[in-house]
Amino acid sequence: MIDPGPCPYNVLMKKVVHAVCSHDCPDACGILVTVEDGRATRVQGDPAHPVTRGFLCAKVTKYLDRVYSPDRVMHPMRRSAPKGQGKGDASDFTQISWDEALDEISSRFKKISDEFGPEAILPYSYAGNMGVLSYSGMAHRFFHRLGASQLDRTICASAGGAGMVTVTGRNVGTEPQQFRDSKYIIAWGANIHATNVHLWPFIAEARRNGAKLVVIDPYKTRTAKSADWYLPINPGTDVALALAMMHVIINEKLYNQDYVSKYTLGFEQLRQRVQEYPPEKVAAWTGISADDIRKLAREYATVRPAVIRVNYGVQRSQNGGSAIRAIAMLPCITGSWAEVGGGLQLSTSGAFYLNMHALDRPDLMRKSPLGRAARVVNMSELGRALNILSDPPVKAIFVYNSNPAVVAPNHNDVVRGFMRPDLFTVVHEQFFTDTTTYADIVLPATTFLEHKDLNKAYGHTYLQISNQAIAPLGESKSNTEVFRDLAQKMGFTDDCFEQTTDDVIDATLTRAENQQLPKGWERWMEGMTRERLEKEGHVRLNLGEGPFLPFAKGGFATPSGKAELYSESLAAQGMDPVVSFVPAEESRLSQGAKKFPLELLARKADNFLNSSFTNIPSIQKMEHPELLEISTADAQRRNIHEGDWVRVFNGRGEVRLRAHVNGAVQPGVVAARLNAARFAPDGNSINVLTSETLTDIGGGATFYSCLVEVEASAKPARNMNAAAKS
Ligand SMILES: Nc1nc2c(c(=O)[nH]1)N[C@H]1C(S)=C(S)[C@@H](COP(=O)(O)OP(=O)(O)OC[C@H]3O[C@@H](n4cnc5c(=O)[nH]c(N)nc54)[C@H](O)[C@@H]3O)O[C@H]1N2
Ligand SMILES: Nc1nc2c(c(=O)[nH]1)N[C@H]1C(S)=C(S)[C@@H](COP(=O)(O)OP(=O)(O)OC[C@H]3O[C@@H](n4cnc5c(=O)[nH]c(N)nc54)[C@H](O)[C@@H]3O)O[C@H]1N2
Ligand code: SF4
Ligand SMILES: [Mo]
Numbered sequence: 001m002i003d004p005g006p007c008p009y010n011v012l013m014k015k016v017v018h019a020v021c022s023h024d025c026p027d028a029c030g031i032l033v034t035v036e037d038g039r040a041t042r043v044q045g046d047p048a049h050p051v052t053r054g055f056l057c058a059k060v061t062k063y064l065d066r067v068y069s070p071d072r073v074m075h076p077m078r079r080s081a082p083k084g085q086g087k088g089d090a091s092d093f094t095q096i097s098w099d100e101a102l103d104e105i106s107s108r109f110k111k112i113s114d115e116f117g118p119e120a121i122l123p124y125s126y127a128g129n130m131g132v133l134s135y136s137g138m139a140h141r142f143f144h145r146l147g148a149s150q151l152d153r154t155i156c157a158s159a160g161g162a163g164m165v166t167v168t169g170r171n172v173g174t175e176p177q178q179f180r181d182s183k184y185i186i187a188w189g190a191n192i193h194a195t196n197v198h199l200w201p202f203i204a205e206a207r208r209n210g211a212k213l214v215v216i217d218p219y220k221t222r223t224a225k226s227a228d229w230y231l232p233i234n235p236g237t238d239v240a241l242a243l244a245m246m247h248v249i250i251n252e253k254l255y256n257q258d259y260v261s262k263y264t265l266g267f268e269q270l271r272q273r274v275q276e277y278p279p280e281k282v283a284a285w286t287g288i289s290a291d292d293i294r295k296l297a298r299e300y301a302t303v304r305p306a307v308i309r310v311n312y313g314v315q316r317s318q319n320g321g322s323a324i325r326a327i328a329m330l331p332c333i334t335g336s337w338a339e340v341g342g343g344l345q346l347s348t349s350g351a352f353y354l355n356m357h358a359l360d361r362p363d364l365m366r367k368s369p370l371g372r373a374a375r376v377v378n379m380s381e382l383g384r385a386l387n388i389l390s391d392p393p394v395k396a397i398f399v400y401n402s403n404p405a406v407v408a409p410n411h412n413d414v415v416r417g418f419m420r421p422d423l424f425t426v427v428h429e430q431f432f433t434d435t436t437t438y439a440d441i442v443l444p445a446t447t448f449l450e451h452k453d454l455n456k457a458y459g460h461t462y463l464q465i466s467n468q469a470i471a472p473l474g475e476s477k478s479n480t481e482v483f484r485d486l487a488q489k490m491g492f493t494d495d496c497f498e499q500t501t502d503d504v505i506d507a508t509l510t511r512a513e514n515q516q517l518p519k520g521w522e523r524w525m526e527g528m529t530r531e532r533l534e535k536e537g538h539v540r541l542n543l544g545e546g547p548f549l550p551f552a553k554g555g556f557a558t559p560s561g562k563a564e565l566y567s568e569s570l571a572a573q574g575m576d577p578v579v580s581f582v583p584a585e586e587s588r589l590s591q592g593a594k595k596f597p598l599e600l601l602a603r604k605a606d607n608f609l610n611s612s613f614t615n616i617p618s619i620q621k622m623e624h625p626e627l628l629e630i631s632t633a634d635a636q637r638r639n640i641h642e643g644d645w646v647r648v649f650n651g652r653g654e655v656r657l658r659a660h661v662n663g664a665v666q667p668g669v670v671a672a673r674l675n676a677a678r679f680a681p682d683g684n685s686i687n688v689l690t691s692e693t694l695t696d697i698g699g700g701a702t703f704y705s706c707l708v709e710v711e712a713s714a715k716p717a718r719n720m721n722a723a724a725k726s
Helices: 063-067 098-116 138-146 158-168 176-181 197-208 238-251 257-263 267-274 279-286 290-302 320-334 356-360 379-387 411-418 479-490 501-509 530-536 568-572 632-637 720-725
Strands: 014-020 030-036 039-045 077-079 093-095 121-125 150-152 184-188 212-216 229-231 306-310 376-378 396-400 424-429 441-444 453-455 462-466 538-540 598-603 627-630 645-650 653-660 669-673 707-712
Touching (some): 030 462, 098 121, 098 396, 098 441, 098 479, 121 379, 138 479, 158 320, 176 197, 176 306, 184 290, 212 290, 238 267, 238 279, 238 290, 257 320, 279 290, 356 501, 379 411, 453 501, 530 538, 627 645
Parallel strands (some): 184 306, 212 229
Antiparallel strands (some): 014 030, 077 093, 077 441, 645 653, 645 707
């Protein structure tokens, strides 16, 4: 903390506090918050942070509009209007005290637990706040101790993470700083300008030094527009493209024989497999010509160093786990892991060896009456969990760090579940959202300016402390505090529920005696103390002097210690041990396309963060979430013109949007942006169209495997929430 102390003229107390952006974004920016007389007056990027380097994205630059928004939840509230009705704001609720709220929650939890067993209680959370303590910690301890159903957090990255691990054993990759040393950069399903903006200056620097930027994305992003070479790929066909590239690289002997023989397993099986994927055959699936596939493969294998930034867009398809598996094989056969400015980055999160046991205390898990750990519910199947799951049914849901009534797939089923009169719903939130519309109790949550936390990153390797800059607004409490208080109400006496935030940070930074770290990775957390982090703000993990090359000399964290091009563990699960292209059920390569011929990319908005920021007027001005982007050919075929209202539909539901014929997508593909249902023209989340089908590996959500049809329509009637807004 940089605190200049009391103002000499005694007029104004001014201080600058180091914090960390806690939103779900790979960049985890270092932030300086200026506080004057207890009020935050400025947020700016911390210029000392070596990766985020003093600038913030457009939405967080305006962060004080969010912190001091008039729509903040300020007090605990109990529902008074009927569920799903009312105005969707504070007027649907009656203010109650924290004591009353926690009494009600604990007594309902106890009653449900007695009658149905604790598994009838479901925690539902994701990454609204990525601070280590806010993301898990006290909440996990609480639900373990309660014996509640466990939530499998699959909505974002589990397919890609699992796919990556089948090859490398650990989800780590090239540090962003090294991109400046690259000569060939592939942004593969990576919307860098919007979702990972702090990588861009390193790419720009590389390009000034002659590097080529290639973008592989079915949507022409701003990044694609500014690339040297843009390859629009058909959604969900990346497995085939990577296999065809390896076909060329292997058959033309452009691979690194030394690296392959020393550090990989299963090259022969891969060599055989890629013969099934010649560029001509793959061109028909991917929409990328055989010549372009050959050129891409040759350039990637011969222009050195070459790096791949693959982001999570690729793995939101039904074959998304295999897609990441196939792409992750590329640097293993070219050996580019050994080069500064080479390798691949899906995530850097696997580099942070925090003491998760001390943080989350899985040992507290109350076993079910059958003596097993509590059941696991996949968060990407929330509709199913609320409507179909039995033995026991879900009778209570505690939502924090998430807005499932927007972000979860198969929205209509999710809402149907939330509308169940017998479901007790608690939502801990900063704002009134589509999910609080169904809450029985709403609890006020702090923003990252209002509490202390420890922050990792999934786009760099700096650990940071985020200090508390201002007092909590209204009666808001951090996730840590809420579950600490609730544990007390439930009568949980374990010591860990007494821990302060600093105690939890210390425990998380202390390596447990029995904590097993893979060979060569033991020192990564050494010297990482709270005191040091408080003093320095950000500290790079102990990755050694100089550039971090995790797999330069093998060192893969797989069972064999090698990059597994052939995976025994996949074979043991009855899956393809190498990798093969299986078209998604919902794609133009399947039967379903006869009825619904267009592939919908229900993408994130560049200026929102999932559903966060959708309610801030200054940010709303920067976005156009009401658009359906469509190709000229598809628009003409349907007699749709620029600006027309259209009905986008499939067997699961429909939404009304406005056609935008702008060349962003190829014929056969349409694109829309994630927006809060309450602000959508017809009051629907785009997720009414997406399905609860899971990915091939990792049980992830499949937002980008979605077939629809589009037709011209009348302007939608204004929905309840839109009316409340005006
Ligand atoms: N501004 C902004 N930043 C964000 C977010 C946000 O909502 N807004 N969300 C945050 C979150 S939660 C995450 S997980 C990260 C994710 O960051 P990204 O992984 O970049 O996120 P996506 O936008 O899902 O996907 C990236 C790109 O993949 C493309 N894509 C879709 N299907 C395919 C396919 O089959 N093949 C290929 N090659 N590309 C495909 C999409 O068109 C998109 O441009 O970003 C984070 N940062
Ligand atoms: N169609 C479609 N759907 C998608 C995606 C997509 O690309 N397309 N992306 C998917 C992905 S990758 C993800 S990660 C998910 C994201 O899904 P979510 O994690 O649910 O993300 P948000 O919509 O940002 O909602 C987070 C909520 O947490 C609240 N919050 C923030 N900080 C705190 C805190 O400290 N405490 C508490 N209690 N609450 C807090 C915020 O106010 C916000 O309402 O969405 C998924 N859904
Ligand atoms: S959302 Fe991402 S880019 Fe924006 S301030 Fe936060 S971490 Fe930085
Ligand atoms: Mo995500």
